[in-house]
Amino acid sequence: MKIRILSYNIHKGFNIGNTNFILQEIRHAIRDVNADILFLQEVIGDHEHSKHKIPDWKTAIQFEYLADTVWSHFAYGKNAVYAEGHHGNAILSKYPIVDWSNKDISTNQFEQRGYLKAKIQIPETGRELILANTHLNLTQRGRDAQADIIIQDLKQEEINPWVLVGDFNDWNKKIANRIWTDLNAHEAFHFMHGKYPKTFPSFFPTLSLDRFFFRHVNVISAHTLDKGYWRRLSDHLPILVEIEIE
Numbered sequence: 001m002k003i004r005i006l007s008y009n010i011h012k013g014f015n016i017g018n019t020n021f022i023l024q025e026i027r028h029a030i031r032d033v034n035a036d037i038l039f040l041q042e043v044i045g046d047h048e049h050s051k052h053k054i055p056d057w058k059t060a061i062q063f064e065y066l067a068d069t070v071w072s073h074f075a076y077g078k079n080a081v082y083a084e085g086h087h088g089n090a091i092l093s094k095y096p097i098v099d100w101s102n103k104d105i106s107t108n109q110f111e112q113r114g115y116l117k118a119k120i121q122i123p124e125t126g127r128e129l130i131l132a133n134t135h136l137n138l139t140q141r142g143r144d145a146q147a148d149i150i151i152q153d154l155k156q157e158e159i160n161p162w163v164l165v166g167d168f169n170d171w172n173k174k175i176a177n178r179i180w181t182d183l184n185a186h187e188a189f190h191f192m193h194g195k196y197p198k199t200f201p202s203f204f205p206t207l208s209l210d211r212f213f214f215r216h217v218n219v220i221s222a223h224t225l226d227k228g229y230w231r232r233l234s235d236h237l238p239i240l241v242e243i244e245i246e
Contacts, residue, residue, distance in 0.1 A: 007038075041166055072094070090116070115132065129245060161216035163217065173196065212239060222239070
């Protein structure tokens, strides 16, 4: 059974220059991909100020607006909390989420980061799959500390199929090498194409910041969505990976 997974840093629903609120366009774009599971970063869970300042603000709860009737199961990890609201990571799924948790992996007062983990069950087969979504620090020291937490957690999933996806800010590929070694895992794009996907900035992608690690699943395809409107919707390009559970 094939499962299509999309990962996307949606930049809180704003375009790359923060000049326009384009969440409705993002919703149309991700629906066209027809993914079974979405890993989203920089998702607003609530923002009172924007409700009054942005004329086409559809909802303060962005993951619910994006999920709507397509992805009926979702988990949201509230990471950055401020007076007006909060934002974080989200997982949207067409398959039932039977368990989920969110761990605060922040290492400083300026970057609030989280590690969102969910378990889904495929009704047709009864198989389970662990989904882990994260957004790591801009500094190497912070990323190293966060990788320690994630690696120790996923070591407990030794026999379970899992995917670890998100915005790793891993421009120098040091975190990727650690996950390869410590978890005996692979990264989908490197596995399929011999290199990591260039996803930032979206209008002229030169840095490989987004990752798709996996264990005990088969990767069928891995693509960066880099044509047409994807280059102007967010500051990141989305990645799309199709897998089969072993």
